[in-house]
Amino acid sequence: MENPFVYGEVVPAASFVDRIDELDRLVRDLASGQKVFLISPRRYGKSSLIRQALRAAGRRGALTAEITVSSYSSYLAFLEGYTRTLLTVQTGWEKARTWLRDAIGAARPEVRLEADSSGVMGFAVKFPTVRTERDISRLAADVFALPGRICDLRGRTMAIALDEFQAIRGFNGGSVEHTIRAAVQHQRSVGYVFAGSEPSLMERMLGSKRPFYKAGPVMRLEKIPPELFAPFIESRFSKTGIKPEPGLGMSIVDLAGNMPYDVQRLAHESWDDAKAAGKRRIGVEDLHHTLHRLLAEQDTMFEAVWQRLTLGQRATLRAVVLAEGRELLSADLRERYRLGGSSTVQAALQALVREDLIARDPDRYAVVDSLMREWIARKTF
Numbered sequence: 001m002e003n004p005f006v007y008g009e010v011v012p013a014a015s016f017v018d019r020i021d022e023l024d025r026l027v028r029d030l031a032s033g034q035k036v037f038l039i040s041p042r043r044y045g046k047s048s049l050i051r052q053a054l055r056a057a058g059r060r061g062a063l064t065a066e067i068t069v070s071s072y073s074s075y076l077a078f079l080e081g082y083t084r085t086l087l088t089v090q091t092g093w094e095k096a097r098t099w100l101r102d103a104i105g106a107a108r109p110e111v112r113l114e115a116d117s118s119g120v121m122g123f124a125v126k127f128p129t130v131r132t133e134r135d136i137s138r139l140a141a142d143v144f145a146l147p148g149r150i151c152d153l154r155g156r157t158m159a160i161a162l163d164e165f166q167a168i169r170g171f172n173g174g175s176v177e178h179t180i181r182a183a184v185q186h187q188r189s190v191g192y193v194f195a196g197s198e199p200s201l202m203e204r205m206l207g208s209k210r211p212f213y214k215a216g217p218v219m220r221l222e223k224i225p226p227e228l229f230a231p232f233i234e235s236r237f238s239k240t241g242i243k244p245e246p247g248l249g250m251s252i253v254d255l256a257g258n259m260p261y262d263v264q265r266l267a268h269e270s271w272d273d274a275k276a277a278g279k280r281r282i283g284v285e286d287l288h289h290t291l292h293r294l295l296a297e298q299d300t301m302f303e304a305v306w307q308r309l310t311l312g313q314r315a316t317l318r319a320v321v322l323a324e325g326r327e328l329l330s331a332d333l334r335e336r337y338r339l340g341g342s343s344t345v346q347a348a349l350q351a352l353v354r355e356d357l358i359a360r361d362p363d364r365y366a367v368v369d370s371l372m373r374e375w376i377a378r379k380t381f
């Protein structure tokens with residue numbers, strides 16, 4: 001029997017919890033050609049939501065395309081990858097090739113049919129003659145105009161997702177943002193979702209002096225309500241023949257800090273342990289058993305992270321765990337955890353946020369990885 005919990009990848013529809021309102025809004029916005037910005041910290045479920053939204057858009061007759069901006073090592077590689085992704089919505093490869101030469105002939109695209117690493121045949125696109133910054137800028141304008149042309153040609157609407165969009169900054173500073181904004185604002189039949197997992201970068205990108213200012217609606221993805229997540233977990237255990245002790249779902253959600261990824265990880269791993277032991281019931285004690293196993297497995301990695309921190313950062317990180325991230329700058333806490341002056345603590349907190357080890361919730365700081373939080377509480381002094 002297959003484990004009903006999934007983590008570390010886009011969740012399949014069967015393990016997808018809630019997000020009903022968000023999905024509904026996203027699908028509607030995409031259908032009406034809006035340019036939506038989807039923002040949340042890491043691992044809240046942006047990519048999973050996008051996948052569901054594009055699927056729904058596809059069922060309504062839109063052409064869809066999805067690309068992860070951060071996977072590319074250069075601006076040109078991204079443009080090639082994006083062109084390739086857009087080409088796959090064209091049917092028939094001869095037709096696609098001819099069409100592309102027509103659309104961006106100046107950059108002399110090379111289109112090949114190639115097997116990818118898993119043996120699946122697909123297009124490969126290269127622009128071998130594009131070399132200088134100016135060539136790239138010109139090419140970019142053509143590439144970002146492609147979705148509009150596809151819609152005209154096919155007489156269909158389109159929904160496009162650019163995931164990990166904050167990575168666009170790395171390519172060529174502000175000019176990429178300009179080029180994209182200029183192209184997409186004329187594409188009335190193309191809905192876009194720009195999703196980013198570094199909230200501060202994304203919010204800055206939407207600031208009043210930047211090209212995407214007021215370009216479209218902003219969706220800030222929150223955690224999944226515990227009262228929906230917990231029963232979902234219990235029902236999956238029951239359905240797969242493992243009876244959960246009352247309250248187990250909520251214990252998992254709590255231990256995982258209600259981070260969608262961490263919740264699914266703990267559920268998945270406890271399910272595995274229960275199955276391996278041939279258990280028909282599962283309780284909080286089993287949960288702690290699994291938690292210990294996971295901590296032991298990650299020990300080396302957490303240790304390495306810990307070693308990289310300065311002493312001040314270590315003390316601050318411990319204080320975030322022990323004081324549950326609240327009032328860290330107060331004289332009382334600084335003294336209790338021997339943190340030093342408030343500016344020192346402030347600097348340490350900033351460094352820890354930058355390192356993606358802690359995140360700022362509305363009213364407190366929290367350790368991003370719930371396993372790491374447990375490790376710090378148990379293994380550091």
Ligand SMILES: Nc1ncnc2c1ncn2[C@@H]1O[C@H](COP(=O)(O)OP(=O)(O)OP(=O)(O)O)[C@@H](O)[C@H]1O
Pocket residue numbers: 006007008009010011015016017018019040041042043044045046047048049197224260261262264265
């Ligand atoms: N709606 C959901 N229902 C159940 N689990 C979810 C849901 N959304 C996310 N998860 C859990 O969180 C994990 C991370 O989800 P996803 O990759 O979609 O997040 P993300 O915000 O795109 O993360 P990243 O910033 O790392 O790209 C999933 O593998 C799954 O375990």
Ligand SMILES: [Mg+2]
Pocket residue numbers: 046047048163
């Ligand atoms: Mg993602």
